[in-house]
Amino acid sequence: MRFDAAIQGLYCSLAALSSHAKLRTSLCAKASLIFFIAAIVLGGLSAEPAAGQYMHFEMKTADANGDYLWEEPKNWLGGQPYYWAFVELGNEASMGPVHVVITSDAECFDMELAEAPLTESTTLRIRSDASLTINWRAVFSKDRESWLYVDGGLYGAAGEQVIMIAGGPWGRPDLGLPSKSHIIVGPNGEMKTWFIGLNKTARQPETPGYGSATGSEIVVNGGKLVAEAGLRVSTTDPADPGRLVLRGSAVFEQYTTPGNAYGANMPQLRGVEFWAGIWEIDGGDANIHVRDIYLHGNKHFAEGQALLKLTGDGVSTIHVAATADLADATLDVSGLDLAGPDTFTVIDAGSFIGTNIRFAEGTDLDQWSFEIDRPRGELLLTYTPPPCDLVADIAPAGDPDGIVDGADLGALLARWKDTGVSVADIAPVGNPDGIVDGADLGALLARWKDTCDTVASPVIPEPATLAMFAFGAVALLSRRGEQKNYG
Numbered sequence: 001m002r003f004d005a006a007i008q009g010l011y012c013s014l015a016a017l018s019s020h021a022k023l024r025t026s027l028c029a030k031a032s033l034i035f036f037i038a039a040i041v042l043g044g045l046s047a048e049p050a051a052g053q054y055m056h057f058e059m060k061t062a063d064a065n066g067d068y069l070w071e072e073p074k075n076w077l078g079g080q081p082y083y084w085a086f087v088e089l090g091n092e093a094s095m096g097p098v099h100v101v102i103t104s105d106a107e108c109f110d111m112e113l114a115e116a117p118l119t120e121s122t123t124l125r126i127r128s129d130a131s132l133t134i135n136w137r138a139v140f141s142k143d144r145e146s147w148l149y150v151d152g153g154l155y156g157a158a159g160e161q162v163i164m165i166a167g168g169p170w171g172r173p174d175l176g177l178p179s180k181s182h183i184i185v186g187p188n189g190e191m192k193t194w195f196i197g198l199n200k201t202a203r204q205p206e207t208p209g210y211g212s213a214t215g216s217e218i219v220v221n222g223g224k225l226v227a228e229a230g231l232r233v234s235t236t237d238p239a240d241p242g243r244l245v246l247r248g249s250a251v252f253e254q255y256t257t258p259g260n261a262y263g264a265n266m267p268q269l270r271g272v273e274f275w276a277g278i279w280e281i282d283g284g285d286a287n288i289h290v291r292d293i294y295l296h297g298n299k300h301f302a303e304g305q306a307l308l309k310l311t312g313d314g315v316s317t318i319h320v321a322a323t324a325d326l327a328d329a330t331l332d333v334s335g336l337d338l339a340g341p342d343t344f345t346v347i348d349a350g351s352f353i354g355t356n357i358r359f360a361e362g363t364d365l366d367q368w369s370f371e372i373d374r375p376r377g378e379l380l381l382t383y384t385p386p387p388c389d390l391v392a393d394i395a396p397a398g399d400p401d402g403i404v405d406g407a408d409l410g411a412l413l414a415r416w417k418d419t420g421v422s423v424a425d426i427a428p429v430g431n432p433d434g435i436v437d438g439a440d441l442g443a444l445l446a447r448w449k450d451t452c453d454t455v456a457s458p459v460i461p462e463p464a465t466l467a468m469f470a471f472g473a474v475a476l477l478s479r480r481g482e483q484k485n486y487g
Contacts, residue, residue, distance in 0.1 A: 053078055054086045055108075056093045057100055067101040081108040083135060088112050090119030090144065097122040102152070107133040113181075115142035115170075125149040128188050133157055138164045141181035141216065150223070151186040156193030161229070164193045167216030167242065168200040178212040178236065182219075187248070189223035196225075198233045198242035198277065212236035215243075222248035228255045230291075233277030238305075244274075246316070247282040254290040271322075274306040282335075284314020284344075291321050293347070295357075297328035307360070310346070311335030315381060320349035324377070327353075331381075332360040333368055338383050346370070347379035388452030392444040394423045404450045412436065412444055 055078040059068045073080050081087050087108040090098045096118050102125070111134055114122040123146065126132050131153035140148050148154075156162025166181035181198075185191050199213040214237040218225065225246075231254065233242040246252055254272060271292030279295075281288070295306035309332040324347050331346075355372050357379070359365070371380045393400040395407040415424040418436045425432040427443040 054088055055079055055081050056091055057087070057089045057098050058094070059098050059100075068099055070100055070102045070106050071104055081106065083107055084109045086110045088115060089124060090114040090122035090146070091116045094119055094122075099123045100125070102126045102130045102132055104129075105131045105133075107135060107157075109135045111138040111140075112142045113138075113140045113148065114144035114146035114179075115139070116144070119146075120144045122146040123149070126152040126154055126189070128152050128186070131155060134162050134164065134193070135160065136162060138162075139168070140164070140166050140183060141179045141213075142168070143170050143179050145180040146182070148181070148183045149186065150183065150189040150191050152189060154189075154191045154193075161194045163195045163197065164191075165197045165200045166218060167198055168213035178214040178240070179216075180214060181216040183217070185218070185220045185223035185225060185250075187222035190226070191218070191220075191224070192226035193228070195229045196227045196231045198231075198244070199235045200232075214240040217243040217245065219243075219245040220247065220250040220252065222250055224251040224253075226251075226253045227272070230254055230271045230273070232273040232275070233279075234275040235277065238276045241277045241307075243278040243280060245280045245282070246286045246288065249285045249287070251287045252290070253288075276305060278307045278309055280309040280311060281316050281318075283312035284316050286316035288316060289319045289321070292323050292325070293318065293320055293349075294325045295327065295329035296325075305330050307332055308346075308357075309335065310381075313337050313339070315344035315346060317345045318347045320347060320377075322350045323353050324349035324351070324379075325353040326355050326357040326379075329357040330360050331357055331370065333363060333381070333383075334360065336383070338385075341382075341384050343380055343382045345378050346381050347377075349377040349379075351377050352379075385452075390447065390450055390452065391426050391429055392447040392450065394426070397423065402451055404444065404447045408444060412440060 055076055057068075057070075057075055058077050059075060061072050061074040062068050063072070068075055070081075077093060079085075085108040087110065089100055089111070090113060094116070097114070097120060100123070113124060114120070122144065124140075126149065128151040133155045135157040140146060154164075156164065166183055167179050170179070183191070196218070198216045198218065214235050231244070233244060235241045244252075271294055272290050273294040273296070275296050295308065297305055306328060307330045312335070315336070315338075352372060352374055355374075357370070357372075359368060359370070367384050367386060369382045369384075371382070372378070373380060388402070390400065390402070390404060392404045393402060393408055395401070395411040397411065401407070412424040412426075415422050415436045418424065419434055422436055424436045424440055425434065427433070427439040429443060433439065
């Protein structure tokens with residue numbers, strides 16, 4: 001590296017270690033001045049970009065597939081990114097959205113995705129055999145809406161306190177629209193960094209040019225998400241909160257003790273926080289291990305809620321090494337489709353602090369209930385299916401077998417034209433008419449092959465099947481009539 005680049009890199013690395021915004025700006029400004037003087041002295045002989053220099057992607061050259069590759073030098077203004085590079089994908093120079101594909105191992109110091117007007121719908125894709133390492137900070141959808149597809153690896157530099165923000169921090173004050181980020185982690189993808197924030201805004205509502213960040217999401221479709229120090233979901237509009245979605249065999253981890261990552265120098269772990277956000281867990285195969293969870297209402301607005309949404313055919317357990325604080329939480333089970341009665345451990349924590357949790361509005365409390373077992377640190381969810389009443393399941397007599405089939409048809413035909421009280425008198429449903437006849441046969445055939453699992457969705461036999469049944473029934477009944485007349 002050139003002497004001037006090394007000096008600027010030193011200053012900017014010191015800036016990165018500072019938590020004070022003005023100090024970071026001051027240090028990098030000094031670095032830029034030193035770089036300028038050094039460039040004059042040294043004559044600017046090297047073609048390598050200076051540390052901290054912004055590099056813009058321009059989409060000049062596509063490959064045979066029409067993809068604009070990160071690795072193609074012609075696609076960059078300011079040189080190809082390397083360790084100290086500040087990268088902007090979609091900025092004032094783009095004059096439109098950019099679409100970038102990473103096909104090998106890449107890195108940069110800082111990244112901003114979709115940060116200027118006209119860059120709406122910018123995309124970045126990391127292929128399955130590729131990776132991107134961020135050495136300081138990344139803001140995905142700084143000012144516009146963008147999509148990031150992680151089919152390979154997206155990493156914060158190991159041992160560094162790299163923050164990745166999805167949505168924000170500036171919003172889109174020029175359009176009056178919020179910034180919004182969509183990060184999709186594929187089945188073999190992995191996103192791992194020190195801290196992750198969704199819908200982060202650095203400005204306050206009273207600040208001129210206030211921007212907003214809403215509706216950002218991270219969807220893990222069977223891949224892996226690691227937020228070493230923690231993850232926070234917030235919003236500037238409770239009607240459009242952020243989402244963390246775990247599907248299939250997704251893995252979500254937060255380091256549970258300081259020693260996992262940085263030893264004695266590890267700052268206090270922040271845990272997993274939802275401020276008016278949605279945590280959706282689909283199915284029972286997700287692997288979730290975190291240190292703390294905090295489910296709050298919106299910290300900026302009176303309305304809004306932290307929503308734990310369970311969907312699919314199973315329930316995954318959230319393993320919490322330390323504390324679970326359900327300060328203002330809602331449990332939504334409307335998307336669950338469970339096979340039978342059971343009790344599931346939704347949260348397994350060291351201890352509970354707050355326990356202010358309720359079911360979402362409209363939940364059938366005859367089927368769903370929950371219990372917080374404080375001594376065991378568990379939130380338990382119990383499902384009791386509705387009672388099964390297959391009116392057409394009449395055989396075997398006194399002990400129906402749970403399916404409407406030939407046995408039930410035979411039992412009905414055996415009671416054909418019976419009057420009075422009869423198990424085969426099933427129509428009209430709920431108000432039998434006192435005779436076993438064609439109405440009852442029709443009601444039984446309408447529920448053909450029904451079980452308790454399908455009682456809400458009748459399976460109507462094909463016309464040919466109905467005709468066959470009807471013909472068989474008529475033949476059988478005619479034979480019974482002959483036997484009565486001549487027997």
